[in-house]
Amino acid sequence: MKILIADDSKAMRMIVMRTLRQAGLGSNTLVEAENGQKALELVDSDRPDLILSDWNMPEMTGIELLRALRRRGDGIPFLFVTSEGSPEMREIAEQAGALGLITKPFTPEVFEDVLTPVVTA
Amino acid sequence: VRTRGGFVAESEALDELFVEVLGSLFNEQAMTIGVGDPRAISGPRAVSRVAVRREADGSHVFVEVRMGVQTAKALAAWMLSVPDPDCLDVLDAVGEVANILAGGVTSLIDGPCQLSLPHAVVAAAGAPDPDGSGVVRRGCVLGQIVELVMRDSGDTSELLWPGGTMEAGR
Helix, strand or coil, X not given: CEEEEECCCHHHHHHHHHHHHHCCCCCCXXXXXXXXXXXXXXXXXXXXXXXXXCCCCCCXXXXXXXXXXXXXXXXXXXXXXXXXXXXXXXXXXXXXXXXXXXXXXXXXXXXXXXXXXXXXX | CCCCCHHHXXXXXXXXXXXXXXXXXXXXXXXXXXXXXXXXXCCCEEEEEEEEEECCCCCEEEEEEEEEHHHHHHHHXXXXXXXXXXXXXXXXXXXXXXXXXHHHHHHHCCCCEEECCCEEEEECCCCCCCCCCCEEEEXXXXXXXXXXXXXXXXXXXXXXXXXXXXXXXX
């Protein structure tokens, strides 16, 4: 499985990759994007099986990325990994077609609980 | 600072958030320390700031994180798994601390909010604070002081917002 990680912070992308490994998901191929626009380009070129995306990014936000994908009929599984986790944001995310939202800071256990069903589906 | 119950009343929640974020990002034990503790940030400091804008009235709360540059380098080294992070990596790591804390602060504010992107700089030791005082929380991690400052006024001109628009254009 190929997982695309979109976050404007290189440090946070590294933390997400490390946490994936700690959650037992390190055998998957990981690709990175620094904003939603780059992520959209990587979806076309690399065809990831899952997207883990920050919400607030320059150029194109995570929710704009998700809506762009769904508008063109792309149902790729999509999860937010972001610093805000209000009920309003969760509702917006789910209405736009996200599987859910993981708030920062997170633990390997949270990644394992949320992602293992997705990765093994 | 106008929040649900005021930041002073939310001090316990703020302290818990501060310790959780520091502990998680540094991968070390963290604790809050009182105002009477004489320890201070020494030398040049890394400072990052995020603005939280309330959608209801357009007002802002500014969340600022300060730590010594050496502490920031230790943070970046851990986050990026590199022995000697460069300046951009250090600013990126410190910016993410403010970003995550600001995300947590939104849970203490009534109504929907919008976060700016983090803005991080290195400031000389003893540099004046152009925005004055605010609500200050002090934490300790790796034996070093980290400060969380929140205020309801400040300069938004250098901040970028998600999607890339400048504050002035919004």
